[in-house]
Structure formats: C-alpha cells, structure tokens
Amino acid sequence: MHELGLLAEIVDKIEEVAKENKVTEIETLVLDVGEYSGVVPVYLEECFPAVIEGTLLEKTKLQLNIIKGKAFCHDCKKTFMIAGNEQNCPYCNSQNCEVIEGGEFVIKEIVAR
Amino acid sequence: MDKFRVIEIKESVFADNNAEAAELRLSLKKKGTLLINLMSSPGSGKTTLLKRTIADLKDELSIAVLEADIDSDVDARAVAEAGAKAIQLHTGGMCHLTAGMTRQGIEEVGLDGIDLAVLENVGNLVCPAEFDTGAAKNVMILSVPEGDDKPLKYPLMFSVCDVLLINKTDVLPYFDFDVDACVERAKKLNPSIEIFTLSGRTGEGFSAWTNWLKESVKEWKTAERVGDNAFVRYGRK
Numbered sequence: 001m002h003e004l005g006l007l008a009e010i011v012d013k014i015e016e017v018a019k020e021n022k023v024t025e026i027e028t029l030v031l032d033v034g035e036y037s038g039v040v041p042v043y044l045e046e047c048f049p050a051v052i053e054g055t056l057l058e059k060t061k062l063q064l065n066i067i068k069g070k071a072f073c074h075d076c077k078k079t080f081m082i083a084g085n086e087q088n089c090p091y092c093n094s095q096n097c098e099v100i101e102g103g104e105f106v107i108k109e110i111v112a113r
Numbered sequence: 114m115d116k117f118r119v120i121e122i123k124e125s126v127f128a129d130n131n132a133e134a135a136e137l138r139l140s141l142k143k144k145g146t147l148l149i150n151l152m153s154s155p156g157s158g159k160t161t162l163l164k165r166t167i168a169d170l171k172d173e174l175s176i177a178v179l180e181a182d183i184d185s186d187v188d189a190r191a192v193a194e195a196g197a198k199a200i201q202l203h204t205g206g207m208c209h210l211t212a213g214m215t216r217q218g219i220e221e222v223g224l225d226g227i228d229l230a231v232l233e234n235v236g237n238l239v240c241p242a243e244f245d246t247g248a249a250k251n252v253m254i255l256s257v258p259e260g261d262d263k264p265l266k267y268p269l270m271f272s273v274c275d276v277l278l279i280n281k282t283d284v285l286p287y288f289d290f291d292v293d294a295c296v297e298r299a300k301k302l303n304p305s306i307e308i309f310t311l312s313g314r315t316g317e318g319f320s321a322w323t324n325w326l327k328e329s330v331k332e333w334k335t336a337e338r339v340g341d342n343a344f345v346r347y348g349r350k
Binding site for chain 1: 209
C-alpha cells in the first residue's frame with residue numbers, strides 16, 4: 001500500500017535530476033528493489049502509470065532489478081542467502097545475524113537525453 | 114537529436130527526505146520546540162488521548178497540534194477546544210507526511226513560543242514509518258482492540274518509535290490482549306523503546322506519559338545538540 005507514496009517521492013527526485021542534467025526525455029527508470037525492502041514489485045508496476053501521468057516521466061519505462069537477500073552471521077562470520085534461512089544462520093544456527101543485502105530501495109539510474 | 118545516455122543516481126529513495134528531516138530538526142532545536150511525531154492506525158483513540166494530554170499540560174506548556182488527517186476539521190476543533198493551537202497540514206492526499214510537508218506547515222504558521230508541538234501523522238502503520246518528519250521524538254499509539262500481535266505485523270513502525278503508548282487499557286478485560294507479550298515483541302525490535310500503558314478515556318496511567326513529555330521538553334531545550342532518535346537509528350536509509 002505504500003508503493004504509491006514511494007513512487008511519488010521518486011518522481012520528484014527524478015524531475016530534479018532531469019533539470020540538473022538538462023534532460024527532456026527519459027526512456028527508462030531503473031530501481032533496485034531488495035527482496036526484504038518491504039516494497040512489492042508488482043504494486044510498483046501497478047501504481048507507476050498513475051504516478052507518472054502529467055510528469056516528465058509520462059513516457060518512461062520502469063525497470064526493476066530485484067536484489068536477493070543476503071545476511072551476515074556475527075557469530076560464525078559467514079554470509080548466507082536469506083531465502084529459506086529466515087530465522088537462523090544455516091551454518092551455526094545463530095540468530096545474531098544482520099541483513100547486508102536485499103533491504104535496499106534505491107534509484108539506480110535513468111536512461112535519458 | 115542527442116543520444117540517450119545513462120545518468121547514474123544510486124541514491125536511496127529516502128535520502129532526500131532524511132536530509133530534509135535532519136535540517137528541520139536542527140531548526141526546531143534552535144527554536145526550543147519539541148516536535149513529536151504521533152503515529153497510529155485510524156481508531157486508536159488518538160484524538161481522545163491528545164485532548165487529555167493537552168488538558169493535563171496546558172498550564173505548564175504552550176502546545177500546538179499539527180493535523181495531517183485528510184478530513185480532520187472535527188479533530189482540529191476538538192483539539193483547539195482543549196487548549197492548544199491547531200494547525201492543518203496539507204498532505205495532498207498522501208498516505209504519509211514527509212519532512213518537506215511538515216516544514217511547509219510549520220513555516221505557514223510559525224511555532225514561536227511553542228514548547229511542545231504534536232504532529233498527528235496520517236492514520237496508517239506502514240508509510241509514516243518510512244518517512245522521517247523531522248520530529249525530535251516519535252511516538253506510536255497501539256490500542257488494545259487492535260491486538261498484541263501488531264509488532265509482528267508492522268515491525269518497522271515499532272522500530273522507529275521512541276515511545277509506545279498502549280491505549281484503551283480500560284477495555285483490557287474484554288479483549289485477549291497480552292500486555293507482557295506485546296511489550297516483549299516491541300522490545301525485541303527496539304530495545305530502547307519506552308512503553309506506557311494508559312487510557313485516554315479514563316486517564317489511567319496518564320501521569321507517566323505526561324511526565325515523560327515534560328522531561329523531554331526540558332531536555333530538548335537544554336541539550337547541547339540535537340542527538341538521535343529511534344527513527345534516525347532504525348529508519349530507512
């Protein structure tokens with residue numbers, strides 16, 4: 001449900017970047033979406049047409065790069081993929097783990113002229 | 114015509130808002146106004162709780178309430194009647210407040226001479242947890258009928274709050290709400306969270322909360338620097 005608000009924030013940012021770079025046409029907007037960012041890719045795609053209406057991004061395509069979740073275990077110092085190991089470290093069973101990748105929601109780049 | 118080129122941005126969606134929030138916090142520190150970002154679901158008893166808070170503190174502190182609710186004329190009037198300055202913010206129909214919207218609202222009316230400003234964020238446990246408003250402290254209300262499992266369902270909200278108010282304790286006998294379990298779940302997400310159980314309707318447990326507010330106002334006015342809060346510590350980067 002928060003995807004609409006997040007996209008509105010992104011459109012503002014892109015319009016600012018476009019102005020700085022003297023860009024008038026944006027072909028593609030690329031976002032990095034972590035699996036554990038709490039942002040749902042399908043909802044982003046569904047909200048996108050509504051958010052870009054009447055903006056500089058009206059004809060822009062949305063490209064989403066999904067970033068897999070990765071965690072670091074503070075006890076055995078190993079990293080592991082989170083999928084399937086949501087609760088504990090698969091090597092030592094510790095819960096003292098930290099998400100190091102997959103929590104991000106980043107505006108990567110735009111393709112523009 | 115120019116060729117298409119790639120313009121690298123590599124910036125978190127939250128970066129701009131976080132910077133604006135830090136700036137607003139600093140300017141409010143200079144003014145000596147403690148801004149509290151109050152978040153909750155719709156129906157958590159926010160207005161009743163605010164009215165009682167204002168009534169209890171209005172002789173000691175000058176208070177303003179910034180309303181973000183889309184249709185909140187009734188709330189604003191109730192708050193004004195209780196003895197606080199009420200200010201309507203424009204969310205543009207958004208599901209949360211950003212630091213920019215908060216700053217705009219504050220600039221319109223000014224908060225000169227206000228000790229405590231309460232920002233009533235949009236009733237929602239998801240989006241407001243992602244956008245730092247520039248408040249000094251972040252407080253959420255969870256009311257008993259909503260259930261003690263909410264920290265499990267909305268972990269980010271419980272992580273970014275400095276204070277959790279468990280409201281409507283007067284109806285505890287009628288609900289299967291396990292206060293201890295709720296406290297444990299919230300503390301697991303955010304070990305430094307302060308928790309008060311109270312009832313906006315009866316006033317039970319209220320003095321601990323209003324004392325916390327008074328202490329926080331004093332601390333904010335006398336502290337040398339802004340310091341951090343749960344939103345800065347655990348919020349989206």
